[in-house]
Amino acid sequence: xxxxxxxxxxxxxxxxxxxxxxxxxxxxxxxxxxxxxxxxxxxxxxxxxxxxxxxxxxxxxxxxxxxxxxxxxxxxxxxxxxxxxxxxxxxxxxxxxxxxxxxxxxxxxxxxxx
Amino acid sequence: xxxxxxxxxxxxxxxxxxxxxxxxxxxxxxxxxxxxxxxxxxxxxxxxxxxxxxxxxxxxxxxxxxxxxxxxxxxxxxxxxxxxxxxxxxxxxxxxxxxxxxxxxxxxxxxxxxxxxxxx
Numbered sequence: 001x002x003x004x005x006x007x008x009x010x011x012x013x014x015x016x017x018x019x020x021x022x023x024x025x026x027x028x029x030x031x032x033x034x035x036x037x038x039x040x041x042x043x044x045x046x047x048x049x050x051x052x053x054x055x056x057x058x059x060x061x062x063x064x065x066x067x068x069x070x071x072x073x074x075x076x077x078x079x080x081x082x083x084x085x086x087x088x089x090x091x092x093x094x095x096x097x098x099x100x101x102x103x104x105x106x107x108x109x110x111x112x113x114x
Numbered sequence: 115x116x117x118x119x120x121x122x123x124x125x126x127x128x129x130x131x132x133x134x135x136x137x138x139x140x141x142x143x144x145x146x147x148x149x150x151x152x153x154x155x156x157x158x159x160x161x162x163x164x165x166x167x168x169x170x171x172x173x174x175x176x177x178x179x180x181x182x183x184x185x186x187x188x189x190x191x192x193x194x195x196x197x198x199x200x201x202x203x204x205x206x207x208x209x210x211x212x213x214x215x216x217x218x219x220x221x222x223x224x225x226x227x228x229x230x231x232x233x234x
């Protein structure tokens with residue numbers, strides 16, 4: 001099925017370790033986003049990309065890095081994991097440069113840093 | 115920067131009754147989009163309804179409708195004939211209607227959410 005695929009769905013990481021959250025979309029969307037959702041809170045933008053090779057910081061980028069080598073993939077890298085990075089991470093993509101925007105979200109990755 | 119405020123952390127409604135979820139936002143822009151998303155326990159983000167700021171007519175989708183008050187910067191969601199399956203977190207979100215070179219404003223800005231319980 002077309003959409004945004006995130007892996008893994010769950011992961012436990014030790015403090016100081018690093019890992020990459022994967023995100024792939026097959027809708028040929030130019031725009032992709034990473035959000036984090038802390039318990040009982042809304043989604044906050046970490047990084048976004050407007051096309052292959054172009055990324056920029058969102059509201060809460062510290063401790064994260066991204067890359068966008070292809071239109072389909074937008075991985076999120078956590079370096080030196082900290083307990084404050086325990087959260088649910090959502091990847092999303094969007095279409096329509098003009099007109100009414102449509103967003104597709106992945107099913108999220110629940111990450112626990114211990 | 116735009117902000118979205120949902121002042122009701124939790125709401126409860128009886129099955130078949132009507133409930134209204136509140137959302138206010140702060141912006142200096144005149145053109146933008148507003149959204150309501152539903153997040154059930156599965157974590158999936160599901161679009162419920164959306165509104166374009168330049169349209170005065172309130173959006174409706176079956177049992178879901180909005181009350182968009184642009185001057186008051188208010189965007190409430192009304193759920194009629196509530197069903198058990200409506201129980202979820204509901205998020206209000208904002209997005210600018212950007213210009214062609216304004217690449218940083220395509221992302222959604224979310225409120226903190228309202229947890230809706232539906233009582234049988």
